[in-house]
Amino acid sequence: MHTQPLFGAAFLFPLAPLGTIKTTPVTEKERKMHYRRLGRSGIKVSELSYGAWVTFGNQLGEKEAREIIHAAYDRGVNFFDNADIYAKGQAEILMGKAIQGLPRPALVLSSKVFWPTMPGPNGRGLSRKHIMESIHASLRRLGTDYLDIYYCHRFDPDTPIEEVVYTMNLLIQQGKILYWGTSEWTAAQITQAVHLARQHHLLPPVVEQPQYNMFHRRRVEVELAPVARELGIGLTTWSPLYSGILTGKYNEGIPEGSRASLESMAWIRDRITPERIAVVRQLSALAAELGLTTAQLAIAWLLRRKEVSSVITGATKLAQLEENLGAAEALEKLTDEVLDRIEAILDNAPEEE
Ligand SMILES: NC(=O)c1ccc[n+]([C@@H]2O[C@H](COP(=O)([O-])OP(=O)(O)OC[C@H]3O[C@@H](n4cnc5c(N)ncnc54)[C@H](OP(=O)(O)O)[C@@H]3O)[C@@H](O)[C@H]2O)c1
Numbered sequence: 001m002h003t004q005p006l007f008g009a010a011f012l013f014p015l016a017p018l019g020t021i022k023t024t025p026v027t028e029k030e031r032k033m034h035y036r037r038l039g040r041s042g043i044k045v046s047e048l049s050y051g052a053w054v055t056f057g058n059q060l061g062e063k064e065a066r067e068i069i070h071a072a073y074d075r076g077v078n079f080f081d082n083a084d085i086y087a088k089g090q091a092e093i094l095m096g097k098a099i100q101g102l103p104r105p106a107l108v109l110s111s112k113v114f115w116p117t118m119p120g121p122n123g124r125g126l127s128r129k130h131i132m133e134s135i136h137a138s139l140r141r142l143g144t145d146y147l148d149i150y151y152c153h154r155f156d157p158d159t160p161i162e163e164v165v166y167t168m169n170l171l172i173q174q175g176k177i178l179y180w181g182t183s184e185w186t187a188a189q190i191t192q193a194v195h196l197a198r199q200h201h202l203l204p205p206v207v208e209q210p211q212y213n214m215f216h217r218r219r220v221e222v223e224l225a226p227v228a229r230e231l232g233i234g235l236t237t238w239s240p241l242y243s244g245i246l247t248g249k250y251n252e253g254i255p256e257g258s259r260a261s262l263e264s265m266a267w268i269r270d271r272i273t274p275e276r277i278a279v280v281r282q283l284s285a286l287a288a289e290l291g292l293t294t295a296q297l298a299i300a301w302l303l304r305r306k307e308v309s310s311v312i313t314g315a316t317k318l319a320q321l322e323e324n325l326g327a328a329e330a331l332e333k334l335t336d337e338v339l340d341r342i343e344a345i346l347d348n349a350p351e352e353e
Pocket residue numbers: 050051052053054055059081082153183184209237238239240241242243244245247249257258259260295312313314315316317319320321323324
């Protein structure tokens with residue numbers, strides 16, 4: 001019997017504190033990877049997942065994309081994240097080819113809608129028209145009949161939230177998506193969507209996708225965590241390594257071929273400050289003491305929070321993927337004493353409001 005902390009336990013027994021539930025792994029790879037419920041919903045996602053942003057269609061071609069997806073799947077990753085906007089649709093095309101040969105029921109595939117991907121004033125946003133156009137295009141590119149999770153990539157101030165909730169419910173009824181969620185919505189916006197859905201007997205969002213890493217904490221730890229617990233929203237978090245800065249790879253400059261070296265990603269270079277590098281160096285020393293890499297420490301640290309259903313990782317190389325997936329086993333090394341030392345190094349714990 002395999003015991004793992006799961007946020008979902010709190011929802012089975014709403015009055016009980018967050019705790020652990022037992023699941024029985026049925027295959028060897030399920031023994032290595034832990035799966036968490038997506039908030040209060042029934043679907044389970046691998047606590048470490050893999051996303052296509054920047055890499056697919058830019059840094060990786062068909063062959064490499066396939067190798068990475070299959071390697072991730074073989075290590076127990078079941079959740080693969082994408083968006084209509086990534087590499088102008090190329091990322092979905094590559095992922096669609098890469099998953100060929102894998103059992104579709106075993107995969108949790110996601111995509112997103114909001115950013116401009118089509119011509120004209122209706123080629124963006126969350127109107128029913130654009131959502132319908134975009135989901136059809138995503139399904140075609142991914143070569144699948146349905147998405148497991150569909151995210152509203154940002155809040156759209158130009159579309160009534162009622163229209164969004166009704167459209168997502170409609171997509172679920174049509175079998176085009178199974179669950180829906182938000183990305184970078186505020187706690188108030190998520191709460192409004194959930195209440196509206198409940199009021200009209202529609203299916204509410206069950207997941208939010210926020211940025212969360214050691215340098216970007218407030219949103220998840222102060223704003224979203226209470227809403228996640230109260231409303232049963234799972235968090236699938238992005239940029240766990242702050243675009244690679246938390247691996248230590250930028251400590252001595254910008255390596256050729258790395259994300260920060262890409263012309264389109266020039267803004268990342270502004271994030272590589274002497275202060276942050278000083279913090280990363282201290283984290284690297286602590287990680288080495290624990291027999292971990294800096295990336296593993298940074299990813300495992302995110303998994304400590306039960307509101308997090310899955311940490312969406314990114315990787316351009318198989319070795320990076322292997323290293324990052326090792327974070328699942330690193331979690332047990334994060335004792336209270338280690339967590340205190342990390343807090344002292346980061347010195348950025350957000351204050352409760
Ligand atoms: N909802 C949203 O608005 C949103 C926004 C951003 C991302 N996301 C999702 O979150 C996923 C992950 O975000 P992210 O790619 O920014 O994650 P990240 O972990 O912060 O950065 C990943 C990048 O860091 C480098 N890297 C990763 N592991 C490494 C290792 N062990 N050693 C050295 N370098 C390493 C690689 O880039 P190089 O090798 O090129 O340096 C890799 O592509 C995306 O793919 C996407 O699915 C969502």
